[in-house]
Amino acid sequence: MIPFAVKRLLYYAYQKGMTKMFGCIFCQIASHEKPSTLYYEDEQCVALRDIHPHSPMHILVVPRKHLASLNDITAEDEPLLGHLVAVAARIAKEKGTAASGFRIVINTNADGGQTVFHLHLHVMGGRRMTWPPG
Secondary structure: OOOHHHHHHHHHHHHOOHHHHOOOOHHHHHHOOOOOOOOEEEEOOOEEEEEOOOOOOOEEEOOOOOOOHHHHHOOOHHHHHHHHHHHHHHHHHHHHOOOOEEEOOOOOOOOOOOOOOOEEEEEEEEEOOOOOOO
């Protein structure tokens, strides 16, 4: 679990443009500049295992288009969001968690738990989820 103070620091760095000097890790993975084991890939997105899983099945669905968060979505991005959700459901079926249940989460900005400022969906399953989530 990443401490809240670290999330705030990352968000502050993102707001000040400091993360641009290092590049976006998800953009680098989506363009194959950085190695990663991909579970799924198409022209619009990639899916990979979360490096800090919170459930037995925890996969990230990442659009190839760089959108920092849900706050950056425009009307032209709405079909992309639908595609990302459809891919998440497909992954849950393929991983065998769809029948028992799964959760899709999109964190937005520091208070929402976002630590990588490239929109991504968390697809989690394989255990009973509780509410409230955090």
